[in-house]
Every structure is written in C-alpha cells, then in structure tokens.
Amino acid sequence: MVDEARASAKPKRLTAKGAATRERIVRSAAELMHEQGVESTSLDDVIAVSGTGRSQLYHYFADKSEIVDAVVEFQIGQVLGAQEHLLRNATSMSGLDRWRDAIVTATRSRKGSHGCPIGSLSSALSDSSETARLAIARGFDRWEGELHAGLRHMRQTGELAQEADPAALATGLLAALQGGYLLAQARRDASSMQIALDTALDHIRSFTR
Amino acid sequence: MVDEARASAKPKRLTAKGAATRERIVRSAAELMHEQGVESTSLDDVIAVSGTGRSQLYHYFADKSEIVDAVVEFQIGQVLGAQEHLLRNATSMSGLDRWRDAIVTATRSRKGSHGCPIGSLSSALSDSSETARLAIARGFDRWEGELHAGLRHMRQTGELAQEADPAALATGLLAALQGGYLLAQARRDASSMQIALDTALDHIRSFTR
Missing domain, CATH: 1.10.10.60 (Homeodomain-like)
Incomplete structure (x- = not known):
C-alpha cells in the first residue's frame, strides 16, 4: 500500500x-x-x-495531503499553461501589455471572483503544510521566472535601460498581480486588478527609453 | 434566542x-x-x-457564520489599529517610507509567514460568504482610504504633481502590499514584500517633484 x-x-x-x-x-x-x-x-x-x-x-x-500536493502541482500547470503563450511573448512592453489585457479581461469576465488558484492555495496552505508551501513557492518562482526572462530580454535589446533590475521588476509585477486578484475578488470588481498591474507596468515603463 | x-x-x-x-x-x-x-x-x-x-x-x-463576520470586523480593527499611527502620518513620501519600513520589518521578523489576516480571510471567504466578502471589501476600502487621504494631501501640498491620481496610487499600493504578503508567506522571505512595496512607492515617487 x-x-x-x-x-x-x-x-x-x-x-x-x-x-x-x-x-x-x-x-x-x-x-x-x-x-x-x-x-x-x-x-x-x-x-x-x-x-x-x-x-x-x-x-x-x-492520504489527503498527497492529494493536496498533487492539486498544487496541477494548478501551477493549469495557470502557467493558460498564460504560456502570453508569457513567452512578454519580451517587450507591448507583449507585457497584451499579457495584462488578457488578465484584466479574464478577471472582468468573472467580475473579479475566484481569485488566483495558486494564490488561494498559498493562503490556505503555506502556514500549515511545508510540502505544499514549497511546491507553491516553486510555482511562484516559475511564474516570476517567465516574467524575469522577458524583462531580461528587454534590457538586452535596449528597450529597458541598463540600470533596470529585471529580477526586482518581475517580483513587483507578480506581487501586483497577486494583490490585484485578491482585491478584485473581495470587491467583485476587476478595476483593482487593472490598477494593480498598471502600477507595476508603469514602473517598468519608467525604465524604457 | x-x-x-x-x-x-x-x-x-x-x-x-x-x-x-x-x-x-x-x-x-x-x-x-x-x-x-x-x-x-x-x-x-x-x-x-x-x-x-x-x-x-x-x-x-x-451560528458559526455570525462568529466569522465578527472575526472579519475584529481583524480589520486589529490590522488598521496597529497601522493607525503610521497611516495617519503617511502624508509625505517620508511618511510612506516609514509605513513601508515598519511593514517590511514586521514581515521579516516573522520570516514572511502568516500573511495578512484580512487577506487570508478574503481568500477563504470572498467566494463563499457574501456578508463576509462585503465586510472584507469595506475593510480594504478603509485601508485604501487612509492611503488615499495621505496621497491627496501630498498632491495638495505640491509634493505630488497635479496629474497624479491619488485614488489609483492608493489602490496600487494596497494591491502591492497584499501581493507582498502572499509571496512572502509562500517563500518565507520578506524580500518579496520589500520589492512589492518599493515597486508601488517608486511609482508614486515618479510623481514627486
């Protein structure tokens, strides 16, 4: 057994x-x-x-904890899979804007409800299951890693100034996204998501030239 | 009864x-x-x-749902009460920086764990209890309202440019804070919180003159 x-x-x-x-x-x-x-x-x-x-x-x-761990991996695959194409093309400001538009549209179609499957699991499990927390953290790392790769590319091509820190910009963007999901869910209103993402994207834009 | x-x-x-x-x-x-x-x-x-x-x-x-509603109100009072002094003085860039420092220090002292009591309740309840969701949304509105008041003051005193939108800046800052709590909790690392807040604060700073 x-x-x-x-x-x-x-x-x-x-x-x-x-x-x-x-x-x-x-x-x-x-x-x-x-x-x-x-x-x-x-x-x-x-x-x-x-x-x-x-x-x-x-x-x-x-036991249930093994199912929970499998659910965490499954949701990470689902969420990142759904964004795969948009993330792969988020290698320019306009690519990032398309990613933002898709998320805002999806959030609006749900009137803000449901939040992020990974964010919800994180909130429910991070303090109670170390295995789940580590898997969720790896999921966030992958997500942020995709954004990071795009931003690094933007600095290489010169779209972002050399003093831009792609790693920090990616963290700020993922945090804005997660905070946007949370506020939109509580308010049943996608405009919190839109403003959250635009705050982080305008910050990134300030490094363009 | x-x-x-x-x-x-x-x-x-x-x-x-x-x-x-x-x-x-x-x-x-x-x-x-x-x-x-x-x-x-x-x-x-x-x-x-x-x-x-x-x-x-x-x-x-x-029943339990009445206790849950009371817990939501209680946690909103606790969280906003703990930040009351800092929020009241967040009427300048240096006041916002002191608020940021206090949150980063507190998050670091917990190694990122626990997250935000209101954010956690929101994630757990917003889709399942309309009463709780509304109370949580009111809590976020109050929190954002305090930040908004400070930012409006900054525009009045001329620290922020006239084209700054204090309402949107407050939403972006609260979203960054909530996203910071979530990532720091999953990663057991306060640096996500620091970067999240700095992203939103640097965006606000871009409107100073």
Missing part, C-alpha cells in the same frame, strides 16, 4: 489508464478545493465528484 | 461583562482561524480556547 502510494508520486510509472484515473481524481479535487476551500473538501467529496472508488483513490494517494 | 443573537450584532447593548465575554470569543476565534483556517475551526475549538460555555457562545452568536 505504501509502495503503491509512493509510486503515485512518479506518474511516469503509471499505465495510460492509471494516469487518466489519477488525473481525474486530481482535477476533481482541484475544482472542489478551488470552489469550497481545501479544508472543506473531504476525500468523500473527491470520490463522489471524480466517480472513483475509495480503493482506487487510495491506490494513487496515501 | 434569535433576538438575543440579533442584539449581538449591536455590541453597544451589551453589559461591560457581556461585551468582554463576546470579545474573548471573537478574539479566540480570530486567532484559531488565522492559525488553522476558517473552515478547520469548529465552534467546539472556539469554546475550548475561549473558555466559554456552549450556551454562553450561543447567547452571543446564532
């Missing part, structure tokens, strides 16, 4: 069917946890929504 | 002893919810930690 659970941490060893079942469990858990919170989501909920049997679920996950 | 519970929404009607009991319940609930999450905190936990009897608790609160 323990060995099987261990194996679940390495999805590559699963058969195609096993991988599909595991993903169905993780996806259901991710949706439930995003909607009703991590703590409020029981294994019974996950079993019911994913249409998996209890023994099947325990074949892939030893 | 219902009338007594209703009365609890207006603490002024309570005797001094009643108000103290009510506050003890709310304070215990606030600490528990901040440490272990809103959903994971049961009324039994609150009863145990506050040293109140079950019937006493139900005298002041009809």
Whole structure:
C-alpha cells in the first residue's frame, strides 16, 4: 500500500489508464478545493465528484495531503499553461501589455471572483503544510521566472535601460498581480486588478527609453 | 434566542461583562482561524480556547457564520489599529517610507509567514460568504482610504504633481502590499514584500517633484 502510494508520486510509472484515473481524481479535487476551500473538501467529496472508488483513490494517494500536493502541482500547470503563450511573448512592453489585457479581461469576465488558484492555495496552505508551501513557492518562482526572462530580454535589446533590475521588476509585477486578484475578488470588481498591474507596468515603463 | 443573537450584532447593548465575554470569543476565534483556517475551526475549538460555555457562545452568536463576520470586523480593527499611527502620518513620501519600513520589518521578523489576516480571510471567504466578502471589501476600502487621504494631501501640498491620481496610487499600493504578503508567506522571505512595496512607492515617487 505504501509502495503503491509512493509510486503515485512518479506518474511516469503509471499505465495510460492509471494516469487518466489519477488525473481525474486530481482535477476533481482541484475544482472542489478551488470552489469550497481545501479544508472543506473531504476525500468523500473527491470520490463522489471524480466517480472513483475509495480503493482506487487510495491506490494513487496515501492520504489527503498527497492529494493536496498533487492539486498544487496541477494548478501551477493549469495557470502557467493558460498564460504560456502570453508569457513567452512578454519580451517587450507591448507583449507585457497584451499579457495584462488578457488578465484584466479574464478577471472582468468573472467580475473579479475566484481569485488566483495558486494564490488561494498559498493562503490556505503555506502556514500549515511545508510540502505544499514549497511546491507553491516553486510555482511562484516559475511564474516570476517567465516574467524575469522577458524583462531580461528587454534590457538586452535596449528597450529597458541598463540600470533596470529585471529580477526586482518581475517580483513587483507578480506581487501586483497577486494583490490585484485578491482585491478584485473581495470587491467583485476587476478595476483593482487593472490598477494593480498598471502600477507595476508603469514602473517598468519608467525604465524604457 | 434569535433576538438575543440579533442584539449581538449591536455590541453597544451589551453589559461591560457581556461585551468582554463576546470579545474573548471573537478574539479566540480570530486567532484559531488565522492559525488553522476558517473552515478547520469548529465552534467546539472556539469554546475550548475561549473558555466559554456552549450556551454562553450561543447567547452571543446564532451560528458559526455570525462568529466569522465578527472575526472579519475584529481583524480589520486589529490590522488598521496597529497601522493607525503610521497611516495617519503617511502624508509625505517620508511618511510612506516609514509605513513601508515598519511593514517590511514586521514581515521579516516573522520570516514572511502568516500573511495578512484580512487577506487570508478574503481568500477563504470572498467566494463563499457574501456578508463576509462585503465586510472584507469595506475593510480594504478603509485601508485604501487612509492611503488615499495621505496621497491627496501630498498632491495638495505640491509634493505630488497635479496629474497624479491619488485614488489609483492608493489602490496600487494596497494591491502591492497584499501581493507582498502572499509571496512572502509562500517563500518565507520578506524580500518579496520589500520589492512589492518599493515597486508601488517608486511609482508614486515618479510623481514627486
């Protein structure tokens, strides 16, 4: 049982069917946890929504904390996957503006609700689960890393002045994004997101020439 | 019972002893919810930690959601109370810098952990409880309002240029603060907070003359 659970941490060893079942469990858990919170989501909920049997679920996950860790990885993949194209092209001020427009539009279409799946998991888990916190931190690092790469490119091409610090600009931009999600969610209003991103982007723009 | 519970929404009607009991319940609930999450905190936990009897608790609160609403109000009072002096003096760039220094120092002393009590409540409750969401939004509005007042003053005294938009600058600053709390919590590192605030403050500084 323990060995099987261990194996679940390495999805590559699963058969195609096993991988599909595991993903169905993780996806259901991710949706439930995003909607009703991590703590409020029981294994019974996950079993019911994913249409998996209890023994099947325990074949892939030893306990809830293993599902939570898988949900963290899943959401990081989902969020960064959805932004992949925009992030890859955020290598100029106009590329960053397109990324900003897409986020503001998406936030507006939800009237600000739901927030960021990774940000919500971070708030719920960072103080209580060290494994989850580390995975979330790695997710933020990847996200910031994509922004950082684009900003570094902008300094190389001369769009940003040499004195600009791409690493700090990327941190400031990711923080603005996360704060924007949080305020927009509480206010059910995307304008907090727009202003938050524009604050960080105008700061970046001040280094253009 | 219902009338007594209703009365609890207006603490002024309570005797001094009643108000103290009510506050003890709310304070215990606030600490528990901040440490272990809103959903994971049961009324039994609150009863145990506050040293109140079950019937006493139900005298002041009809159900958990009423305690949650009281916790939201309590945390807004705590957070804004702790920053009151700094916010009142954030009427110049140097006043804003002192506010920033205090937050960075406090975040560093906790190695980034815990995040913002209001931000955490927002993330946990904004999509699930409309009463809580509205109270949290009012809390953010008050917080932003204090920053806005200081920035408006700075424009009046001429420290900020006329084209500066104090309302937007305040939103950007509060978003940076909330994003800073979130990243610092996930990374257990206050430098994300410092960079987040400096991004928004440098943007404000660009309007000084």
